Amino acid sequence: MSTAILEERPARRPADSLTIDETLAFLAEPREVAICGHVNPDGDSLGSALALAALLQAKGHRVTKLLARGEAAPKLYDFLADYDFIPATAYEGTPDLFVAVDLPNRERFGDAASVFDRSGDTLVIDHHPDYDGFGHHYLGDITASATGLIIWRLIAASGVPITRAMAEYCYVALVTDTGRFSFQNTTAEAHAAASEMMLAGVEPAVICTRIYDSKSLAALQLDERLISRIAFASDGRVVYSWVTEADFRELGVLRDETDGLPNILRSIEGSEVAILLREESGRIRVNLRAKGSCDVGEFARRFDGGGHKAAAGFTLNVTLDEAKTLVLEEANRLIC
Ligand SMILES: [Mn+2]
Numbered sequence: 001m002s003t004a005i006l007e008e009r010p011a012r013r014p015a016d017s018l019t020i021d022e023t024l025a026f027l028a029e030p031r032e033v034a035i036c037g038h039v040n041p042d043g044d045s046l047g048s049a050l051a052l053a054a055l056l057q058a059k060g061h062r063v064t065k066l067l068a069r070g071e072a073a074p075k076l077y078d079f080l081a082d083y084d085f086i087p088a089t090a091y092e093g094t095p096d097l098f099v100a101v102d103l104p105n106r107e108r109f110g111d112a113a114s115v116f117d118r119s120g121d122t123l124v125i126d127h128h129p130d131y132d133g134f135g136h137h138y139l140g141d142i143t144a145s146a147t148g149l150i151i152w153r154l155i156a157a158s159g160v161p162i163t164r165a166m167a168e169y170c171y172v173a174l175v176t177d178t179g180r181f182s183f184q185n186t187t188a189e190a191h192a193a194a195s196e197m198m199l200a201g202v203e204p205a206v207i208c209t210r211i212y213d214s215k216s217l218a219a220l221q222l223d224e225r226l227i228s229r230i231a232f233a234s235d236g237r238v239v240y241s242w243v244t245e246a247d248f249r250e251l252g253v254l255r256d257e258t259d260g261l262p263n264i265l266r267s268i269e270g271s272e273v274a275i276l277l278r279e280e281s282g283r284i285r286v287n288l289r290a291k292g293s294c295d296v297g298e299f300a301r302r303f304d305g306g307g308h309k310a311a312a313g314f315t316l317n318v319t320l321d322e323a324k325t326l327v328l329e330e331a332n333r334l335i336c
Contacts, residue, residue, distance in 0.1 A: 016133075017140045020157050026123070026137060030060035031096035034115055036088065038108040039068040042259060043176025043211065046077050046085075048101040048125070048147040051155065051169035054082070058160040066091055069110035074256030077172065079210050081165040088112035096120045100135060102147035104128035104306055125150055129297060130306045145190040148173020152193050164201030171197045171207060179263065180208065184310045212260075219257040222247055226261055226276075230268070238331045239265050240275035242320060255280070262287040262311075273299075273331060277323055284316045284323040299334060 018026065035053055037045030053063045066088045067073055073085040088111040098119035103109070104126055109116060116122060124135040127144040144150050152170040155162060174194060178186045181194070198204065222243060229241045243261065247253070258278070265274035266289040273296060274289040286303070288296035289311055296312040303326075305314020316323045 017138055020139075020153050023123075023125075023137075023139045023154060024158055027056065027059065027061075030062070032093065033061045033063045033097045033099060034066055034091065034093070034095040034119065035063060035099045035101060036066040036068055036109070036112045036115070037101050038103040039110040040255075041067070041074065042102075043077060044146045044148050044173040045102040046073060047080075047169040047171075047173030047176070048151050049085070050080060050082065051148060051151045051166050051173070052099060052101060052125070054163065054166045054169065055151070055155050055158060055160060059158070064091060064093065064095070066112050066115065068108070068112045075254070076211060076214075076256055076259070080168060080172065088115055091115055094118050094120070098122045100124045100126070101151070102126060102128075104131040106132075106134050108306075128306065129308060130301060143187070145185045145187050146173040146177035148177070149190060149193055152197070156196070162200050167197040167200035167202045168207065171202045171204070172211070175204070175208065176211065176259075180212070185308065216253070216257060218251045218253045221251050222253045222258065223261070223264060225251075226264060230265065232271075233328050233331055234273075234334070236270050237272045238275065238328070238334075239268050239271040239273070240277065240324075240328070240331075241265055242277040242324070243279070244320065245279045262289045265289065266291060273334065275327055275331065277320060277327065279320055280315075284318060284320055285313065286316060286323065286327055287311075287313045294334060299330060302330060 033056055035049045037049050049065050053065050056063050065085045067085045068088060071087050073083060098116050106113060122135040123137040125139045125147060127141055127147050127150060129142045131140055139150060141150055148170045155166055174190055178190055181190060225247050226241045226243055230239060232239055262274055262276045265276055272290060272292045273294050276287040278285045288299055290296040295309045297307045297309050300307050300312035300314045303314040305312060307313055
């Protein structure tokens with residue numbers, strides 16, 4: 001819980017990134033490839049893995065999509081084609097190439113770390129500002145709204161016929177990481193790419209209905225509990241709340257139904273930083289969201305976590321009450 005962790009990391013920045021053309025040249029020869037995103041995969045992580053898999057398969061590679069942790073990928077995205085991820089623990093192969101998508105450091109690899117270590121070669125494709133230099137090769141752009149947008153650039157430059165599925169994967173990555181094109185990371189390129197994806201067959205209303213308007217009643221009841229506990233700190237600039245393991249048990253809500261919880265807190269008028277504390281297997285997962293000029297990525301790195309300026313997170317090995325105290329102390333120090 002100090003800045004020392006950040007300072008120790010090698011200063012490898014996007015200046016060291018391969019170009020799109022160099023990456024395509026690197027991927028020219030068909031190989032055995034494993035692709036994996038981060039633990040607790042979100043729309044960008046899953047969409048990026050699916051899109052890259054589709055591109056590499058079109059180029060003749062043999063591809064396996066891995067889950068960093070757990071037995072099954074989130075149901076929320078199971079409307080996507082070829083949604084056949086396998087647990088990293090069930091994969092016994094030794095890939096020629098391992099591609100990590102949407103993660104800036106090894107810590108978020110979960111069970112996939114051992115596959116990564118035994119792979120012949122490794123490539124990281126990512127847009128996080130705190131990429132720590134892991135892996136043999138790196139294609140990164142911290143200005144990209146989503147990792148899926150970097151994959152879209154690869155697809156567009158590859159000469160491979162663009163399928164509707166490829167466009168849907170990248171659209172899911174983009175729409176989720178930009179909060180439906182509303183967060184600070186929403187760029188002109190994001191909108192332009194979304195237009196290209198629509199021309200390739202994406203129907204935004206269909207996809208957004210699946211992602212945002214297909215909630216279970218139990219998940220809405222969890223929202224209700226979260227809202228009932230909302231509290232403020234730092235003269236109202238910080239809003240926070242929490243959900244417990246008992247909530248999940250009593251309501252029967254699944255972990256992957258709760259991706260929208262931080263945004264409920266973020267939506268409150270006048271708040272600049274939203275903090276969600278979530279009990280998870282005896283630990284506390286903390287999700288941070290910022291609206292104004294606050295940098296919650298920096299906040300998260302003080303607790304050995306990571307993320308972007310506007311969205312970040314970390315995990316604490318303490319009780320819920322201890323976590324609240326620690327996090328609110330840090331929030332009070334936060335200068336925006
Ligand atoms: Mn991302």
